[in-house]
Amino acid sequence: MTEVNINHPTRYWHKLENGKVQCDVCPRLCTLEEGQRGLCFVRARENDQIVLTTYGRSSGFCIDPIEKKPLNHFLPGTPVLSFGTAGCNLTCKFCQNWDMSKSREMDTLQQAASPAQLAEAAVQTGCRSVAYTYNDPTIFLEYAVDTAIACRERGIKSVAVTAGYIEPEPRAEFFHHMDAANVDLKAFTERFYWKLTGAHLQAVLETLEYIHHETNTWLELTTLLIPGENDSAAEIEAMTQWVMEHLGPDVPMHFSAFHPDWKMRDTPPTPPATLVMARDIARKNGIRHAYTGNVHNTEGDTTFCHQCGETLIVRDWYNIVRWNMAAKGTCPTCGASCAGVFEDAPGAWGARRLPIRIA
Template identity: 65%
Template structure:
């Protein structure tokens, strides 16, 4: 039965009572311990009496149709439109957050439109979107809502795409990703110091999520690392990150290096020079990764997909989310040498292009 739209907090899962009477949230490795009326760091999960609740069920923001490459996903139905939405809050505290007005909002009512899972699925279907992206803030913090939206989308043949930092515990991780078809996981750096000092978290749980996705699920996933000058852009760190990806996840997993611009609490670092992204891409390819991309800059070479078998340009991209070349056959293989490109492809690309189109939801 379709759940009615909540105007009040919805029941949350993944918590237990401590001996001292507090309730511990077991969704993510923060393990927030809550007195009555208090909230976790994510702000949207809190204690109400003797239970944990989610404040943002049915309250969403940012409904827009984007190119799927903006998530970024380059090996998932290229050129197709994706309906993007998020809620308020986040379970990390990244000083460089570029969606901080949403992820760090403490005013869920101001930011949020009422949206049932059925309304979101209908909006995606009516607008011709092949996928719905859970993005802008981390969807693991609104797990209960996300899995219901995903179920409504799946019933209409619409895929679900998680844009996440992967900072989640094992039990909820399994439920969350069982509802997802694809993901882009933000691997923010490859040092514990960066995660602790800049993000307020830890590296190990993210690596555990990535290994889980590779070994235990059928979710198609790609990785993104935002390179911040002077923080996580050193040659040694980039090389170690790429070597770990190749060894633990496989050389065929796509890796995106994207450009930083000063924002929120991190304004002392300059924007990422394009040369830094090109250098990182070269180092990762030298480490054996087959599909390495650059983003947030106009770099047609770094945005395009190249065949590791013969070197042919398989998917040409202009660096602005527009596909301008396609050399895959109907089976997703290189027309020149037959190499199978990993991912999810159709006989030809979509033609959505770079446009970003706001969407208004209708009651259903």
């Protein structure tokens, strides 16, 4: 069993000829002198190596519906034990979880749990999975991977909610241990990525292709549509066409509504009509399962059979109000399989959000 160790040794770094140490987890490749932290704030140079300063520490633990991640095609209706740490390797000006991801105060990490304790808590609370979320789990990779290993030993799945900004070698290890992932495809222009997130689009696209083609990790995508930034019909056309060409029709896409936050409080909320437009474009371009998020739209929350159009799952926000799937995620009318990870019946967790403490 891996115990909590705040300054935990890490694997992905190397020494440079100039005496600095380079972190090799994400494409930022931060080079650090003794005592310095990377941009993510949680990976630091200590005694000539890179350590993870948040191993075993969290801003809190909460049981959520799996649909909140959002994952609509992965064990629908089941509860997921969610947690995050502090810091992030992106600098999104629109961050919706900025109080955690932008935190530079380790005092916000007041709850502690070892990987084994997290797995035990998931078992005891009836959760089917554990989600590494709120801030990006790639920056606490060692903690997430150790927890995923402990969870798998107990029959608990692991879910990554991530921006996918990670280098190839750590990417292979990380997603080897993940059963499902929702990746934020934040936009489809390099201008947006560099101006609003401080990152680059191509690295994210490479992660998406890797997950879908090289792993067994179930993949869904989310795009937060921000008025005037990434919500044009032309950009959504290009994005959904890329998804069709490189990932295929079965990767679900979620188009979510922005609300003013962090450094973009003067930007207006996303009109619901924009989300409907994006969903319509995705479906027109061949995406079989496109959803609207952060708004009340029953049709935009509903899963339909791609072959005959039969209604399969009706959702009201995070509640499943109708389940019309046959065995193993098939359509009861035409027998077509719906892509995803389904059981014969949905879970009954509903829309509850339950904070918990782990002793």
